[in-house]
Amino acid sequence: xxxxxxxxxxxxQRAAVLLVAVGAVASGCGTPSPRTAPxxxxxxxxxxxxxxxxxxxxxxxxxxxxxxxxxxTGTAQVRTGRAVASGGGRVTTxxxxxxxxxxxxxxxxPSRGEPLTLADRSVRLEGAANVRDAGGYxxxxxxxxxxxxxxxxxGLQDLTDADRATLRRLGxxxxxxxxxxxxxxxxxxxxxxxxxxxxxxxxxDGRTIANTVPHSPDEARxxxxxxxxxxxxxxxxPEAYREMFASLPGTGDSSVGSTGSTGSTGSTGGAAGGGGxxxxxxxxxCTVGKDRTGWASAVLLRALGVPRxxxxxxxxxxNRYLERFNEQALHEVPEKQHATFEPLMEVKEKYLDLxxxxxxxxxxxxxxxxxxxxxxxxxxxxxxxxxLLVG
Numbered sequence: 001x002x003x004x005x006x007x008x009x010x011x012x013q014r015a016a017v018l019l020v021a022v023g024a025v026a027s028g029c030g031t032p033s034p035r036t037a038p039x040x041x042x043x044x045x046x047x048x049x050x051x052x053x054x055x056x057x058x059x060x061x062x063x064x065x066x067x068x069x070x071x072x073t074g075t076a077q078v079r080t081g082r083a084v085a086s087g088g089g090r091v092t093t094x095x096x097x098x099x100x101x102x103x104x105x106x107x108x109x110p111s112r113g114e115p116l117t118l119a120d121r122s123v124r125l126e127g128a129a130n131v132r133d134a135g136g137y138x139x140x141x142x143x144x145x146x147x148x149x150x151x152x153x154x155g156l157q158d159l160t161d162a163d164r165a166t167l168r169r170l171g172x173x174x175x176x177x178x179x180x181x182x183x184x185x186x187x188x189x190x191x192x193x194x195x196x197x198x199x200x201x202x203x204x205d206g207r208t209i210a211n212t213v214p215h216s217p218d219e220a221r222x223x224x225x226x227x228x229x230x231x232x233x234x235x236x237x238p239e240a241y242r243e244m245f246a247s248l249p250g251t252g253d254s255s256v257g258s259t260g261s262t263g264s265t266g267s268t269g270g271a272a273g274g275g276g277x278x279x280x281x282x283x284x285x286c287t288v289g290k291d292r293t294g295w296a297s298a299v300l301l302r303a304l305g306v307p308r309x310x311x312x313x314x315x316x317x318x319n320r321y322l323e324r325f326n327e328q329a330l331h332e333v334p335e336k337q338h339a340t341f342e343p344l345m346e347v348k349e350k351y352l353d354l355x356x357x358x359x360x361x362x363x364x365x366x367x368x369x370x371x372x373x374x375x376x377x378x379x380x381x382x383x384x385x386x387x388l389l390v391g
Contacts, residue, residue, distance in 0.1 A: 041142055042391035043113035048136075049106050051120035052094070059085055059106060060092040067111030075101035077117055077148050102166050103148075114391060119147055122321075125166060127158035127190075129325040130289035130318055134297050135388070137314065139305035143391040149281050150248070150388070152297055154289035154325075155179075157187035167283070168192040176244045176284035178202045178292040180210045198247070200240035202292045203230060209291060209344060220343035224291075228351045231295040232358040233373065241296060242374040245303075248384070249280040288325070290318035290347050295355055302366055303376070304385055308356075318347045 043066035050058040063069055066089055073095075074080035084095040084106075097104055103123065109115040121132040134150040151172070159167075175191055177184055177199040184199055191197060203210045209227045214220035231237050286292035294315050301311045326345045330338055363369040370376040376384070 041113055042116050042144055043110050044108060044116050044144075045138065045142075047108055047116055047118055049104075049118045049120045051104070051122060055098065055100075056094050056096050057104060057106070057120070058092065058094045059108075061108055062090045063108075063110055063113070064089050066113050069111070070109045071095075072107045072109065073097055074105055074107075075099075075103070077103075077105045077119075080105050080107035080117065102169050116144060116390070117147065121147075123151065123153075123166070123170070125153075125159065125163040127160045127163050128156055129154040130293075130321040132317075132321065134300065137301060137306045137310050139389065140307050141305055143305070143389045145301065145304055145306065146388050146390050150300070151281060151283040152289055152293050153283060153285040154293075154322075155187055155287050156189040156191060156285060159190045164190065164192040168194065171281045172283050173249055173280040174198055174247065174282045176200055176282065176296075178240065178244075178284060178286040178296065180205065183210060183287060198243075200243055202237045202240045202286070203227065204235035204237075206230070206235060210287070214340055214344070217339050217343055220340055224343055224351055225354055227291065228295070228354040229358040231292065232355050232369070233362045238373045241299065242376070244284060244296065245300070245374055245376055245384070246380070248282055248387070288318075288322060290322065291351075294318060294347060294352070298352060298355070299369075299374075303370060303381060304388060312349055312352060315352050316347055316349065 043063045045062050045064065047061040047063075048059075050060075052058060057073075059071055061069060069087055069089070069091070070083060071085040072080040073082050073084045084097065085091075085093050087093065103119045105117055105119045107115055107117045118136050119133065121136055123131040123133065125131050131151065131153040133147050134152050135145040135147040137145045139145070148170070151170070156175070172192065172195055174196045175189065175198065177189060177197065178201075179199070180201050180203055181199070182205075189197060205211070207223075207226075208230060209223050212223055214223055231241075284293060284296055298311050298315055301314065302308065322345070329345065330341070333341060359366065359369045359373075363373050370381065
């Protein structure tokens, strides 16, 4: 029994939690694409979009040497035609946008250099927690991870019909379920028709956070530590992550790892609000989207060239995204057991460090892990970057 499922008492919540919300790659981990003249590059060194939840969005950007920046908005990533803001090379401003969309997109257009299209990372679903875009981060060499192509989340067993419609509009194709067989059987994903379901069991059937209820805080912390090392080198984990990376849309063999679908198999077609015309998005998840999913995101972002400090901030953001979910979960267990379960409910930098330490100890480096652990050679890594990076 997954202890996090015990915390929530297996209950289905109609009013589920609303979300309030790869430094340089290790030496030798593939060769970056040649960079051209400055005007061909994205000049933004920082940029974010924050949805305030009331129709207002806070836009922030830093773009040295870009001249004036104009910002346009729209409800589809490929259609952002209405001007809402402008300014110099370093601006933070809040704008109001009428109506409500699955995602509101903003295109930052500099006078010099290439534009950048971003949205708030949060995807608000009634029946799932910790749902967010895995992209929108800057790499060490100045490129950006494309948004609208990769999503991460917690369990999808409680999706409403409206949630499923949202995922369909986002163009979700492959859905990678990183849970164990027993977890998936107890709480099967409720996916939109056309989503291509793939279960990739990361932890197997050993004693892990997926199937062990701790009896003390120390045991809970020990389970977390052991599981984070297991993500890297134990049991089925390397093969599960390899299959996920090898079959991401546009980057490899889309048939790898398929274990059946809850709807019709195959493509969902174009992503109306996602990665552009004809683009297909993917989603990966575990029970609450923080541990197995957190390591998947960490490896992916590092492989793409995102600095480790940025990766760590993305990983730790699960604490914020799951705050209300965790509060509700703790209400369902006696107060005297809170201290025992709390270590399972939070992410800490030291846990992620354990995974990176295991990677270095077993494989020598990120490049060694990608090559030997996940079977991703430089050619495949190049395809992954070409598909998921802009600039």
